[in-house]
Amino acid sequence: MGNLKILTFVCNWCSYGGADQAGGLKLVYPESIRLVKVMCSGRVDPQMVVNALRDGADGVLVLGCHPGDCHYKEGNYAAQNRATLLAPMLQQFGIEEQRFRLDWVSAGEGERFSKVVTEMHDAVAPLGKLHLHSRSTSEVA
Amino acid sequence: MSEAKPKVAFYWCASCGGCEEAIVDLNVAMLDVAAAIEIVLWPVALDHKYSDVEVLADGEIAVSFINGAIRTDEQAHIAELLRKKSGLVVAFGSCAHLGGIPGLANLTSRREIFRMSYHESPTVVNPQKTEPIPGGQCEGKEVALPEFWEQVHTLDQLIEVDYYLPGCPPMPGGIANAVNAILTGNLPAKGAVLAPDKALCETCGRRQSKDPRTRIAKIHRPHEIEADPQVCFLEQGIICCGPATRSGCGEACINGNMPCSGCYGAPPGVTDQGAKLLAAISTLFDAKTPEDAQALARQVVDPAGSFYRYGVPASVLARTIEKE
Numbered sequence: 001m002g003n004l005k006i007l008t009f010v011c012n013w014c015s016y017g018g019a020d021q022a023g024g025l026k027l028v029y030p031e032s033i034r035l036v037k038v039m040c041s042g043r044v045d046p047q048m049v050v051n052a053l054r055d056g057a058d059g060v061l062v063l064g065c066h067p068g069d070c071h072y073k074e075g076n077y078a079a080q081n082r083a084t085l086l087a088p089m090l091q092q093f094g095i096e097e098q099r100f101r102l103d104w105v106s107a108g109e110g111e112r113f114s115k116v117v118t119e120m121h122d123a124v125a126p127l128g129k130l131h132l133h134s135r136s137t138s139e140v141a
Numbered sequence: 142m143s144e145a146k147p148k149v150a151f152y153w154c155a156s157c158g159g160c161e162e163a164i165v166d167l168n169v170a171m172l173d174v175a176a177a178i179e180i181v182l183w184p185v186a187l188d189h190k191y192s193d194v195e196v197l198a199d200g201e202i203a204v205s206f207i208n209g210a211i212r213t214d215e216q217a218h219i220a221e222l223l224r225k226k227s228g229l230v231v232a233f234g235s236c237a238h239l240g241g242i243p244g245l246a247n248l249t250s251r252r253e254i255f256r257m258s259y260h261e262s263p264t265v266v267n268p269q270k271t272e273p274i275p276g277g278q279c280e281g282k283e284v285a286l287p288e289f290w291e292q293v294h295t296l297d298q299l300i301e302v303d304y305y306l307p308g309c310p311p312m313p314g315g316i317a318n319a320v321n322a323i324l325t326g327n328l329p330a331k332g333a334v335l336a337p338d339k340a341l342c343e344t345c346g347r348r349q350s351k352d353p354r355t356r357i358a359k360i361h362r363p364h365e366i367e368a369d370p371q372v373c374f375l376e377q378g379i380i381c382c383g384p385a386t387r388s389g390c391g392e393a394c395i396n397g398n399m400p401c402s403g404c405y406g407a408p409p410g411v412t413d414q415g416a417k418l419l420a421a422i423s424t425l426f427d428a429k430t431p432e433d434a435q436a437l438a439r440q441v442v443d444p445a446g447s448f449y450r451y452g453v454p455a456s457v458l459a460r461t462i463e464k465e
Contacts, residue, residue, distance in 0.1 A: 040214055045417070049416070050413055052455070054458065067462075077423045077429050080431065081424060081434050084423070084426075084437075084438040085434075085444060086423075088438065089415070089448070092279040092443075093445065095462065133292065135297050
């Protein structure tokens with residue numbers, strides 16, 4: 001499973017800081033984790049999640065500030081509401097629930113960052129690569 | 142032969158016939174259209190043969206209006222034939238445009254459909270476990286049935302499409318405008334959707350009744366409550382697809398006091414209508430704890446079917462992953 005890719009959105013204000021601290025502490029986490037910094041977990045449009053899965057991500061992890069700590073006050077609640085509805089919809093498309101997760105990591109939680117991303121990797125690894133069906137007719141006709 | 146009128150073909154693939162009704166709904170305007178064109182194929186209304194189309198020169202048909210999604214090799218064959226023989230191909234209606242209602246079948250599999258339709262449906266008696274096969278011998282003769290593909294496709298996943306006329310079905314005004322634009326050569330850039338570039342909410346008459354700070358505390362399905370005909374459906378907790386659906390239908394459903402179900406597809410700038418709708422609706426949830434969010438999410442019965450009602454094949458994910 002060396003080439004698994006787990007796209008991880010980290011918010012600018014908390015979770016990126018957590019990832020940075022994990023780096024500073026030289027904590028080890030799986031190489032499948034690919035970070036994308038966004039201003040807020042509430043910025044993560046569900047379109048970005050489905051596009052990531054279509055374009056080769058085997059899992060998508062969204063990390064934001066803890067409830068009550070959002071830099072924009074309510075962005076992480078929006079993220080939570082979307083993730084809660086997106087998860088069952090992804091399952092209707094046959095995408096296992098382990099492949100999508102939302103969690104909270106503060107700027108001071110380097111250890112927690114490492115733990116959450118490792119858990120995500122360990123949950124996706126047994127499922128292997130994600131294989132979506134092609135949208136084109138070429139292989140059917 | 143009288144002086145050459147532009148040749149026009151109408152064809153239906155995986156569809157219900159509603160698009161054909163929509164053409165008939167042009168009413169007396171249909172007579173003007175019929176006088177200006179020569180119909181070379183319209184299986185639902187006129188007795189042409191496929192061979193009548195096969196003998197035409199490439200590009201001889203001015204425009205083919207093809208409705209319905211693509212699921213069988215017969216549909217694919219005729220769509221490809223019409224593409225070859227036509228100057229323009231218009232994907233007519235939601236099914237050709239996005240996959241439509243037949244496209245919801247992409248949330249299951251061919252195997253499941255056969256299992257239910259030929260074996261487990263309560264009204265089926267099939268002790269020999271017969272299933273359709275594409276062809277074979279019968280009393281010494283070759284017989285053939287269209288092959289049922291693994292998944293439903295939009296028309297543009299099979300052939301090049303010049304224009305899209307959205308709607309389930311397209312509204313008569315939109316059809317008349319499109320036909321006039323084609324007859325007069327007054328066409329937008331190739332690949333355009335022949336409808337306004339606005340979201341339905343922007344043209345909706347109930348727009349003013351929506352409070353920008355509104356939150357949904359409970360979701361109601363349309364049959365569960367009597368909706369106030371003046372007030373935004375989202376304000377009333379009814380899922381309405383207006384935020385991520387293209388305008389152009391004249392708010393026909395809204396005016397009938399039913400929420401938008403999304404048939405005109407995504408407005409420009411949206412790549413995945415369902416994901417965008419899901420974002421629009423769930424962001425309104427009145428929830429700050431995971432438990433409250435769960436309680437509201439559970440009230441959305443069938444999220445994929447609600448948010449991708451007309452567009453599963455056109456969506457980014459396109460089809461459910463079949464499990465062994």
